[in-house]
Amino acid sequence: MADKKTIPYKIYLEESEMPTQWYNVRADMKNKPAPLLNPQTLKPMTAEELSQVFCEELVKQELDDTTPYFDIPEEILDFYKMYRPSPLVRAYCLEKELDTPAKIYYKFEGNNTSGSHKLNSAIAQAYYAKNQGLKGVTTETGAGQWGTALSMACAYLGLDCNVYMVKCSYEQKPFRREVMRTYGAKVTPSPSDTTKVGREILAKYPGTSGSLGCAISEAVEAATSKDGYRYVLGSVLTQVLLHQSIIGLETKAALDKYHITPDIIIGCAGGGSNLGGLISPFMGEKLRGEKDYRFIAVEPASCPSLTRGKFAYDYCDTGMVCPLAKMYTLGSGFIPSANHAGGLRYHGMSSVLSQLYDDGLMEAIAVEQTSVFEAATKFARIEGILPAPESSHAIKAAIDQALLCKETGEEKTIVFGLTGTGYFDMVAYGKYNDGAMSDYIPTDEDLAKGFAGLPHVE
Amino acid sequence: MADKKTIPYKIYLEESEMPTQWYNVRADMKNKPAPLLNPQTLKPMTAEELSQVFCEELVKQELDDTTPYFDIPEEILDFYKMYRPSPLVRAYCLEKELDTPAKIYYKFEGNNTSGSHKLNSAIAQAYYAKNQGLKGVTTETGAGQWGTALSMACAYLGLDCNVYMVKCSYEQKPFRREVMRTYGAKVTPSPSDTTKVGREILAKYPGTSGSLGCAISEAVEAATSKDGYRYVLGSVLTQVLLHQSIIGLETKAALDKYHITPDIIIGCAGGGSNLGGLISPFMGEKLRGEKDYRFIAVEPASCPSLTRGKFAYDYCDTGMVCPLAKMYTLGSGFIPSANHAGGLRYHGMSSVLSQLYDDGLMEAIAVEQTSVFEAATKFARIEGILPAPESSHAIKAAIDQALLCKETGEEKTIVFGLTGTGYFDMVAYGKYNDGAMSDYIPTDEDLAKGFAGLPHVE
Numbered sequence: 001m002a003d004k005k006t007i008p009y010k011i012y013l014e015e016s017e018m019p020t021q022w023y024n025v026r027a028d029m030k031n032k033p034a035p036l037l038n039p040q041t042l043k044p045m046t047a048e049e050l051s052q053v054f055c056e057e058l059v060k061q062e063l064d065d066t067t068p069y070f071d072i073p074e075e076i077l078d079f080y081k082m083y084r085p086s087p088l089v090r091a092y093c094l095e096k097e098l099d100t101p102a103k104i105y106y107k108f109e110g111n112n113t114s115g116s117h118k119l120n121s122a123i124a125q126a127y128y129a130k131n132q133g134l135k136g137v138t139t140e141t142g143a144g145q146w147g148t149a150l151s152m153a154c155a156y157l158g159l160d161c162n163v164y165m166v167k168c169s170y171e172q173k174p175f176r177r178e179v180m181r182t183y184g185a186k187v188t189p190s191p192s193d194t195t196k197v198g199r200e201i202l203a204k205y206p207g208t209s210g211s212l213g214c215a216i217s218e219a220v221e222a223a224t225s226k227d228g229y230r231y232v233l234g235s236v237l238t239q240v241l242l243h244q245s246i247i248g249l250e251t252k253a254a255l256d257k258y259h260i261t262p263d264i265i266i267g268c269a270g271g272g273s274n275l276g277g278l279i280s281p282f283m284g285e286k287l288r289g290e291k292d293y294r295f296i297a298v299e300p301a302s303c304p305s306l307t308r309g310k311f312a313y314d315y316c317d318t319g320m321v322c323p324l325a326k327m328y329t330l331g332s333g334f335i336p337s338a339n340h341a342g343g344l345r346y347h348g349m350s351s352v353l354s355q356l357y358d359d360g361l362m363e364a365i366a367v368e369q370t371s372v373f374e375a376a377t378k379f380a381r382i383e384g385i386l387p388a389p390e391s392s393h394a395i396k397a398a399i400d401q402a403l404l405c406k407e408t409g410e411e412k413t414i415v416f417g418l419t420g421t422g423y424f425d426m427v428a429y430g431k432y433n434d435g436a437m438s439d440y441i442p443t444d445e446d447l448a449k450g451f452a453g454l455p456h457v458e
Numbered sequence: 459m460a461d462k463k464t465i466p467y468k469i470y471l472e473e474s475e476m477p478t479q480w481y482n483v484r485a486d487m488k489n490k491p492a493p494l495l496n497p498q499t500l501k502p503m504t505a506e507e508l509s510q511v512f513c514e515e516l517v518k519q520e521l522d523d524t525t526p527y528f529d530i531p532e533e534i535l536d537f538y539k540m541y542r543p544s545p546l547v548r549a550y551c552l553e554k555e556l557d558t559p560a561k562i563y564y565k566f567e568g569n570n571t572s573g574s575h576k577l578n579s580a581i582a583q584a585y586y587a588k589n590q591g592l593k594g595v596t597t598e599t600g601a602g603q604w605g606t607a608l609s610m611a612c613a614y615l616g617l618d619c620n621v622y623m624v625k626c627s628y629e630q631k632p633f634r635r636e637v638m639r640t641y642g643a644k645v646t647p648s649p650s651d652t653t654k655v656g657r658e659i660l661a662k663y664p665g666t667s668g669s670l671g672c673a674i675s676e677a678v679e680a681a682t683s684k685d686g687y688r689y690v691l692g693s694v695l696t697q698v699l700l701h702q703s704i705i706g707l708e709t710k711a712a713l714d715k716y717h718i719t720p721d722i723i724i725g726c727a728g729g730g731s732n733l734g735g736l737i738s739p740f741m742g743e744k745l746r747g748e749k750d751y752r753f754i755a756v757e758p759a760s761c762p763s764l765t766r767g768k769f770a771y772d773y774c775d776t777g778m779v780c781p782l783a784k785m786y787t788l789g790s791g792f793i794p795s796a797n798h799a800g801g802l803r804y805h806g807m808s809s810v811l812s813q814l815y816d817d818g819l820m821e822a823i824a825v826e827q828t829s830v831f832e833a834a835t836k837f838a839r840i841e842g843i844l845p846a847p848e849s850s851h852a853i854k855a856a857i858d859q860a861l862l863c864k865e866t867g868e869e870k871t872i873v874f875g876l877t878g879t880g881y882f883d884m885v886a887y888g889k890y891n892d893g894a895m896s897d898y899i900p901t902d903e904d905l906a907k908g909f910a911g912l913p914h915v916e
Contacts, residue, residue: 008472008473008539009473009539009540010539010540012470014466015466015467078550078551081466081467081468082467082547082551082841082842083842089540092536093536093540093614111569112842112843113838113842113843113844113879115881152839152842155838155839156551156839156840156842174884174888175633175881175882175884175885178884178885178887178888178891179844179881179884179887181887181888181891182835182838182844182884182887182891183838183839184839377640380571380613380640380641381610381613381614381641381642382614383540384540384541384570384571384610384614385570385571386571386637386640421571423573423633423637423881423882424633424881426632426633426636426637426640427633427636429636429637429639429640430632430636430639433636433639433640
């Protein structure tokens, strides 16, 4: 461990070294991601159409695929300074335990109350809503990380925050709900009788425990049926990847400071917010032909949108009220099994990452959840941090790559994104500790059912 | 906020600036804390007697009141580097919200999986146990922060870890229990049938939900009745204050780096581990006549050992098996009400802090829990961090001091210890959010009952 003398366990940037712009990777992509389509007309969504649902400034960011850098407003930079920069950690102890010549780094986004990277985009979206003079925002949340992050951002800015929380999570994760309430958010179990779509679903399926798709539909309706509100979303959208580029930009600045060049960059992939943010600036270098890196997206075997999905236009939500996006998808009707990494249970994938993957610029693998929890537990005991199940997908892949290096003797530098902590996931850890966790891999027949529901778009 | 240009939101020490020695404040005290007494003979405990319960190196630290500095072993420094230095945060947003001329800083110890400062001593105690060739350690835990910290330290070092968890906490805080299990600890609800004392209590009080005093007795019995085990404790003992001095030393180094001199230093006080650690190096300067500071201990009004207790020899545990300590105490038979700051529900106080308080070197105040949660919620919304109920006692006092500065126009510099996060305390926050939290202040008659049980020691 000769590095220990020169490279600290944790690299923290100085405030003066923190990025002041977000990076828009689409600007450097030859094949741009396909535009969002209006679900009725199947024509590209106009700024005007999008502005009925989203804040104006965010619509501009969503549609702009040529501007490489966006200035981060001063107020957002101030908020970032309360919990950023996040540390880039050298996993000395894990390297020693694995007895690998590989050098492992992870960018840890869990040191804030939301427990994940979601806060990076939540504050940006809340800021633009406030700036537009809105009263508040609405959103949905599944596991609760995004809802918590948005609640924090809204509390800070004095914005009203309405969260539709999937009913089964609302009931099974009362502590997450309570964190949001502590930050002043109004949390409604979905489906609810507060919206038309909610009432319809309740009438049709009495006793349903809800779904993310239904919660999205309720949140969109709630935003568009009241003056002074807009809908915000924590992943999938390209604006979210733009805000999350802060992760990659900080990572790159920290590596550059110590003259470290990574060989492999790994992230877990659900909707793509973390992975997209982490790899963006590195991908930019690759796209511009300046450097080459391997990028590995890690998804759950139970919801394998990149590795087994189709690259096609699809609905972003199960309710089919949102625009269509061209992406790797399992079909909006695909119902993932009850994998404990709730944040990765999404049928589709960011259109940016989908395009990059389709262009062969990024790899993807799928891993099973018991192996993920095995890696998570090992990591927790060695590196101290108790990782979120989602983040642990990246840990699993990083460990496997480091063990490959052990076989080949290669001193590769591996960087992975540790998106958050697992403090609110102890039910899942308990199942693993009790040996009661199982794996589920959808059959080809299961997938065929999801694909059958794909819309027909030329 | 002219300071913003020169003083960052978060001051992180470089690895090379991290303390490499602990500071033993007793070395600079004129009136040394009184020695521990053998509960049978009422004579000072010898090293030999203590070594039957505690590790040898820790016994040396416990008894040494003259050596000012102890080198921190390399292995412990390595572990510290995984989660330390902790940030010293400038509460710019809170200052703005309060519209105060005061400058507020807090030392945040919550950015590790145990969620508190407890890890600082857990790794030290586990290290010395390992170094002595022991197989494992036993301890008790109430709310679970100490048990979690010890589990983490033992997992890292490959030591066996047996935690006796107060049964009501074991049942009401299953997630805390699960974190410990994830780190490989064996967690037993107390009272249990695994010890003689546990079986006796179960026979006498069938269906009891346990107490910290009982759990201590079980943990001590478990340690002393098996070869290769010792008992460890997370607070009260002077060795713990020694290890926790890392908090104060880092705080002082960070302040010195920016030429900041605090006027007031505030910490919550249960057994004294955090407060003692935070103030130690500053108190040293005061004791040596080099500088003057105000120190304020903040305790819950429901368990007011400093503000309403007696300075007397008392049992450290309700089971009366542990040595006697001279301290401010409400009597080992005093049963605090169900205040949600479980970590502060201790009848006594570190003998070091008790002596300093008795000598007029430190002040103490008691605050009620609804006002504490009000401060906690305000702090969470403004500064982002969701604080532990224990830590929030210090927040409450710091806000009050800052508001006093607003009245007087004084630009005082206030430093407080933010010991941890409240992620596992959402039941308490829920009660507060629902307006269902009440305050309880013991009457003089309640206190008299506790005092009646004090042992008679000349």
